[in-house]
Amino acid sequence: MPDGAAPVLAVSGLKTVFRTRGGEIHAVNDVGFRLRPGELLGVVGESGSGKSVTMMSLLGLLPSPPAEVRAGVVLFDGRDLLKLAPEELRGVRGGGIGFIFQDPMTSLNPVFTVGFQIMEPLRRHMGLDRRRAAARAAELLDLVGIPDARARLADFPHQFSGGMRQRVMIAIALACDPRVLIADEPTTALDVTIQAQILELVRDLRRKLGMAIIWITHDLGVIAGIADRVMVMYAGQVVEEAPVAAVFANPRHPYTRALLETIPHVRGQRAPRLKVIEGQPPILLAAPAACPFRARCAHAMPRCAAENPALRAAGTGHAVACHWDAPAGREARHG
Amino acid sequence: MAEAARRPLVEVRGLRMYFPITAGLFRRKVGDVKAVDDVSLDIFEGETLGLVGESGCGKSTCGRAILRLYDITAGSIRLDGVEIGHLGQAELRRLRPRMQMVFQDPQASLNPRMTLAGIIGEPLVEHARMTPAGRLERIYALMDAVGLNRAFANRYPHEFSGGQRQRIGIARALALNPGFIVCDEPIAALDVSIQAQVVNLLEELQARFGLTYLFISHDLSMVRHIATRVAVMYLGGIVEIADRDMLYSAPLHPYTQALLSAVPEPDPEGESRRRRIILVGDVPSPARPPAGCRFSTRCPRVMDICRRQAPELLPAAAGGMVACHLHTLQDQPTAGRTGGPRAAPREPSGQIQQGELR
Numbered sequence: 001m002p003d004g005a006a007p008v009l010a011v012s013g014l015k016t017v018f019r020t021r022g023g024e025i026h027a028v029n030d031v032g033f034r035l036r037p038g039e040l041l042g043v044v045g046e047s048g049s050g051k052s053v054t055m056m057s058l059l060g061l062l063p064s065p066p067a068e069v070r071a072g073v074v075l076f077d078g079r080d081l082l083k084l085a086p087e088e089l090r091g092v093r094g095g096g097i098g099f100i101f102q103d104p105m106t107s108l109n110p111v112f113t114v115g116f117q118i119m120e121p122l123r124r125h126m127g128l129d130r131r132r133a134a135a136r137a138a139e140l141l142d143l144v145g146i147p148d149a150r151a152r153l154a155d156f157p158h159q160f161s162g163g164m165r166q167r168v169m170i171a172i173a174l175a176c177d178p179r180v181l182i183a184d185e186p187t188t189a190l191d192v193t194i195q196a197q198i199l200e201l202v203r204d205l206r207r208k209l210g211m212a213i214i215w216i217t218h219d220l221g222v223i224a225g226i227a228d229r230v231m232v233m234y235a236g237q238v239v240e241e242a243p244v245a246a247v248f249a250n251p252r253h254p255y256t257r258a259l260l261e262t263i264p265h266v267r268g269q270r271a272p273r274l275k276v277i278e279g280q281p282p283i284l285l286a287a288p289a290a291c292p293f294r295a296r297c298a299h300a301m302p303r304c305a306a307e308n309p310a311l312r313a314a315g316t317g318h319a320v321a322c323h324w325d326a327p328a329g330r331e332a333r334h335g
Numbered sequence: 336m337a338e339a340a341r342r343p344l345v346e347v348r349g350l351r352m353y354f355p356i357t358a359g360l361f362r363r364k365v366g367d368v369k370a371v372d373d374v375s376l377d378i379f380e381g382e383t384l385g386l387v388g389e390s391g392c393g394k395s396t397c398g399r400a401i402l403r404l405y406d407i408t409a410g411s412i413r414l415d416g417v418e419i420g421h422l423g424q425a426e427l428r429r430l431r432p433r434m435q436m437v438f439q440d441p442q443a444s445l446n447p448r449m450t451l452a453g454i455i456g457e458p459l460v461e462h463a464r465m466t467p468a469g470r471l472e473r474i475y476a477l478m479d480a481v482g483l484n485r486a487f488a489n490r491y492p493h494e495f496s497g498g499q500r501q502r503i504g505i506a507r508a509l510a511l512n513p514g515f516i517v518c519d520e521p522i523a524a525l526d527v528s529i530q531a532q533v534v535n536l537l538e539e540l541q542a543r544f545g546l547t548y549l550f551i552s553h554d555l556s557m558v559r560h561i562a563t564r565v566a567v568m569y570l571g572g573i574v575e576i577a578d579r580d581m582l583y584s585a586p587l588h589p590y591t592q593a594l595l596s597a598v599p600e601p602d603p604e605g606e607s608r609r610r611r612i613i614l615v616g617d618v619p620s621p622a623r624p625p626a627g628c629r630f631s632t633r634c635p636r637v638m639d640i641c642r643r644q645a646p647e648l649l650p651a652a653a654g655g656m657v658a659c660h661l662h663t664l665q666d667q668p669t670a671g672r673t674g675g676p677r678a679a680p681r682e683p684s685g686q687i688q689q690g691e692l693r
Contacts, residue, residue: 046526046527046528047526161617162617163617164617191389191390191553191618192389192553192555192594192597192598193389193593193594193597193613193614194389194617195597195599196596196597196599196611196613196614197613197614197615199599200611200613218526218527219599220527220601221598221599221600221601221606222599223601224599224600224601224602224603224605224606225599225600225603225606225607227603244603245603245604248601248602248603258528259527259528260601262527262528262530262531263527263531263556263601264556264557264559264560265556265559265600265601266555266556266559266583266595266598266600267583267600267605268600270559270560270580271560273535273538274531274534274535274560275531276531276532276535277528277531277532278532280496280498280529281526281528
């Protein structure tokens, strides 16, 4: 992985396991990445690829049991978050690292006003008194583009639309000036025209506030428009990591390549038939000893069944976990 | 699809589906949610009509109303020339084999206590006289058609992945050889890599059995892939309907333009250069739709007349139909779909985007 400015967040060797009646599910296997100040790291993968579980593991957000973070180091602010006491970790969660969840409907408390929910972290983590917290909350609502911010502090979540609720969630996450913002599929539950509003807001906030962002999504279109660097996850591990332009112009992992081929487009050429990735992602009953994508891979070879490929350098800032040497460029675009 | 056979299989005229809003102890009716408000459309035999729009626009209600899963408030629905808009349940039941539905959530639409063979065979038990052996034969044939292994016939839905469950739902919809299938967000719950499998299957089955689809989706790129014609819905009404290529290359209605412009493309370079139309505000409530044009509260090109008078869905000069004063005000397009002498050319979508505002 490339070195640049000192990362604000550095994760290595993260392993998370879920204990279920059917056995252990190895949801995250040896995941590592670095987040540089001010950058937006897009994390792409399908459901079950471990992208959300990875990020929730960092902050101790997974219920345990069944979840168990088995190994790993998460360096933030010179401390290993995995070794912090629950009380200290709570300080990090509200203060240094903000989190935005997918569904703004269920992640706001319906019985408290929006103002109360924005003021809560301000009073708890920043020790503001009621008046100053209220003023700051109004500022925050204004910052995320909610008209008539001061008056709306007294409203309850159901009085806001889906897009507005997601803006409130963003305001809460931004409350304590976090240096890192983790957004877990923040626009997936929203309609496209509302998603466009939120993406525009995030672009704007980055310009104004300059925090580093981890943006989890399954939508490659969203990633293309917003990310600086992209990490592709499959079956609980990182299969490719690269600057955004390189991922789309020169994907090196067969999974990334196939994913880019399978999605239809609204602009440009229309393919007569969609390319398909046959089969399904594996169920991770054990930490994979072989490449987890090999059963669906067009380039699988004997070595793939014998050895799980580790991330290796494949160009500037580009890393891939694959035994196959991909030629430059994309697969032939059909249509 | 086939241009030759332009016979409408489904004709919908003035369809209205209102849900009452009640209040108080005696559940007095205080208003209506106008989920579908005056929708007229034709679905031609063998085609796939895409019905797109954002959540709450009434597209699913529209699909369900066309299949008469509701008692509709007003309007006419003809299936293969037969009026079904106001038929009773018994008569509808006789027609059910000809029109089927594939639901969004294969988890919720399959009975967890029935085996796969039981689920796929249920329509056969209900509607077809068959010996058990004949039925099993048919079940196997359907499983083959949708790519499910025959060995799974006695398993239960929870043993299958989302994509496979959707195949079960499709097999059940096909069991009685329907001509018309409403696919209500059939891929929305599936992962990207599985969506293509299901969409390709739907296309294969259409070619093989001559099916007609109403494909309801909010995924504009997938609709562009599968549909032959596309109808765009906003707040209970259709704002534009046109052939797929026409709609995507030169959308006429400002809402269609904004909707298409809002879809992010997996192309970082293009995304950084592309100018987007960012609509302000949210969709109004269908219980209190705005006066005049439905879209007037968010339209970047709103005019005075739009707030007073609702535009009708009329044939546009350049083809298709559009409900917008911008396109119907000056030249009343009596000329029809093929375009008349006063036909304004469809503007390429890039030029219309001057209305970029936030």
